[in-house]
Amino acid sequence: MCKHILNAQVAVRSPCCKKWFDCADCHAEQETHPLLQRFEMIFACKKCKKCFRKDAQEMEEADEYCPHCDNHYVIPAKTPQAAISVESEDVRVDNRMIRDDRVKPNPEKERRTIFDPDADGDKLG
Template identity: 70%
Template sequence: MCKHILNAQVAIRSPCCRKWFDCAECHAEQEDHQLLQKFEMIFACKKCKKCFRKDAQEFDESDEYCPHCDNHFVIEAVTPKPVLNFEGEDARKDSRMLRDDRVKQKELRSIFDVEDAPNRLG
């Protein structure tokens, strides 16, 4: 999983070291050399696990989809942001911290009530 781009749909094979990365920032963190820029890119779809090549010079709108499973892999890159929240802050969102004070009723095992039986049998 890429920590730089949320919901990354493809892995990209770097042409310099021939390793798979989710984004260029992942390559920069793990390798000690610059990413080699090429126009032909090799992708691996994370949905169907199949590889395919795309030419970046002639990139159309139809090239935004996996040719095998039609998964839309060109999506807007959203970088995750750290957020601090208190657990149980809003009961409408998270009610795990609240105790249920309702009275539990006796579980009836059949339609015949044993406690009321003498009054009904006569």
């Protein structure tokens, strides 16, 4: 799994060291030599696990699909973004994430308002 491109559809075989990588950044992290660039590229589809060759000089719209399973592998890359979020199940099924259990009103205790005449109401400070 590539940590740089989250939706990588193919792995690419590097022509310099003959190893498989999901992206050029993965090659740069694992190897000490620079990536050798060639026009003929060897891909391995992650859906059907079959390999195929493509010439990058003659790429057409029909070449954006795996020749074995028609998986569309030329898609916009999803890169990881820093975000703070709360992951939960569907709130219609489990609403514990949105329910506030901090203060439960006691029905036996009288509810006070700011308009109650009480001795403590004169203490403001």
